[in-house]
Each structure stands twice: as structure tokens, then as C-alpha cells.
Amino acid sequence: MTGDASIVVYGHEWAQRLLRSAVMSGRTAHAYLFTGPDQVGKATLARAFAQALCCEAPQGERGVGGCGRCRTCRLMHDGYYSDLRLVEPVSGQIRIDQVRDLIREATLSPAVGRYKVFMIQSFESANPNAANALLKTLEEPTETTRILLTGNESAGLLPTITSRCQIIPLRTLSASIVDAALQRGWQAPPEQARLLAGLSGGRLGWAVQAIMRPDLWETQRRQLDEARVLVGQGVVDRLAYAARLAEGEDIHLALRSWMLWWRDLLLLQRGCDDLIVNSDRLAQLQPMAAQLRPADVRRYLQALMTTANLLRQNVSVQLALESLLLKVPLPA
Numbered sequence: 001m002t003g004d005a006s007i008v009v010y011g012h013e014w015a016q017r018l019l020r021s022a023v024m025s026g027r028t029a030h031a032y033l034f035t036g037p038d039q040v041g042k043a044t045l046a047r048a049f050a051q052a053l054c055c056e057a058p059q060g061e062r063g064v065g066g067c068g069r070c071r072t073c074r075l076m077h078d079g080y081y082s083d084l085r086l087v088e089p090v091s092g093q094i095r096i097d098q099v100r101d102l103i104r105e106a107t108l109s110p111a112v113g114r115y116k117v118f119m120i121q122s123f124e125s126a127n128p129n130a131a132n133a134l135l136k137t138l139e140e141p142t143e144t145t146r147i148l149l150t151g152n153e154s155a156g157l158l159p160t161i162t163s164r165c166q167i168i169p170l171r172t173l174s175a176s177i178v179d180a181a182l183q184r185g186w187q188a189p190p191e192q193a194r195l196l197a198g199l200s201g202g203r204l205g206w207a208v209q210a211i212m213r214p215d216l217w218e219t220q221r222r223q224l225d226e227a228r229v230l231v232g233q234g235v236v237d238r239l240a241y242a243a244r245l246a247e248g249e250d251i252h253l254a255l256r257s258w259m260l261w262w263r264d265l266l267l268l269q270r271g272c273d274d275l276i277v278n279s280d281r282l283a284q285l286q287p288m289a290a291q292l293r294p295a296d297v298r299r300y301l302q303a304l305m306t307t308a309n310l311l312r313q314n315v316s317v318q319l320a321l322e323s324l325l326l327k328v329p330l331p332a
């Protein structure tokens, strides 16, 4: 067998240290909850930790991510390890029957290794029945079961769940860590790595996706161009665009890139040219920054953030977008 099958985690050093020392001392909690913003590396860290838990190497030789050489590491790396179960949302939700299956399995002994590990992704999407069903398993864990949840902290995880897990709260990474990771792990050319690191807002997963899925990247750049011309357009065009977006575009993707765009405008207006993230679009940003009043830019940035929050609460997408796009400031 060739190659290193350990899972590499970039950044989150404190969390890696904490998990590594738990593995080395043999004292791990029964359940962990990795929280943090989207695409910041929660699932990767959880997967790496699962591998460290199950790895066959002596405790001292296992980093977070496992030894990368034993049979277990290789099987886990390729997704074929029978004692690791991955539970993902189905149609946007973790459902009670998925949790019931898990509970049934958790009562069985591991088939091959030390632990049965269950990874439940996006646990904030569990409906209350599913979350409550899991509670009993968290309260009365078996010695050979480890449950690793990942979730978005802001989206209301039940306190009864969080209080029974060791919480690993992850934050966004620095741009320099994302930059280095893209070059080392994904062989991105330095220029591309720097641009994506800035645009990622510290979400390595997003930057990697932009490399692996150029179509998403192109969608985002197109949405940026479309939104940019709205500054010169009237009510009818703006409402038509809101309707078109609401029909089937990735709104969250659009909002995030718009926020970065408008933040760049503000930075340019304040003379902080070196801090902008859309460095490939400087030629379009500069005249726009000169045309708009700083107070208007600030107000619109605020409106973008408010809209992003509203959209997480199931408001009508089209209404929210209409209201937002009508607020796009006019040139001074």
C-alpha cells in the first residue's frame, strides 16, 4: 500500500492539541460537538479525530488524523471502515429514523476495532424529535461508542444536547492559513491561493470548493457582475433581477460575495487598498468606490447582513431580495 492515509487538518491548532492529548492519554469524552461557521473545517476535524480514535498505532504515535499507515487508517481514509458511520441530513434534515438506526447500532459491539464511531453532520438540522431521541444515547453511553456531532452554533442546537457533549468551537481561519493550505494541499498557484484565501473569509472548505468546482466559482463571479450593474438601474430592473435570483440561484453564495464586494468598496473609500479581497476586480471596484457616498455603502452593507440573517429564518426569499435590491445605492 502506498501513500499516507492520515487526514490533514489545517489550522485550529488548539483544537488539534486538545484532541491529540485526549487520544494520547486514552481519556476521550463519549460525545463531541464541533461547532462553527459553514465550511470552516468541522467535519474534516471530526473525521481526523475519528481516525485517531480508531488507529491501530500506539497512542503516542497517533496524531489527530491517525498514523496514516495502519490498515484502519487506510480503510477510514477511503471510507470503508465498518465501525465508522456517517449520518448526513436527508433533504436538509436529520430525521428520527436515522437517529433510531444509530441508537440500535450503538448498542452493538464494534465489528473490528476499539470503538464504534458515529459522525452526525449538520446536527442543527435535526428536528426536535430526532434530537431528543439521541439524548438518551448521550446520557447513557456505552464504553465502546463515540459520537461526533458537527453543527452550526448560531442555528439553535438544543441545550440538552450541547450540555452532554464536549464542545469544540471552531472559528474562521486566518487568510494566511487558508493561503498556505491551498498551495500545499491543493497545489493552487500562489496568485489563485491568495485571491481565494481572501474571498473565503477564513472558510477553507469554501476555497477548496472554488478550486474543485469552477462552475460554482463562475456562478459567484457572475452574480457579482449582475449585482454591480444594479447601481445604475431603476426599480423595474431591480425587481426583475430579484425575481430571477429567487427562482433558483444560491442566495447565500450571492449574499456572501456581495458582502465582500461592498466591504471592499468601503475599504477603498478609506484608503485601505491592501485589505481588499476582490483583488482581481480592482478595475471595477475603484470607479464604483469613487461614485458612491461612504455612508450609503455602509448602510447597504448593513442591509446585506440583515437580509442574510432574515433568510435564515424562513422569510420569503423574493420579498427579502426585493427589499434588499431596492436599497442598492445610487451614484452620488
Ligand SMILES: [Zn+2]
Residues within 6 Å of the ligand: 055, 056, 057, 066, 067, 068, 069, 070, 071, 072, 073
Ligand atoms: Zn493508523
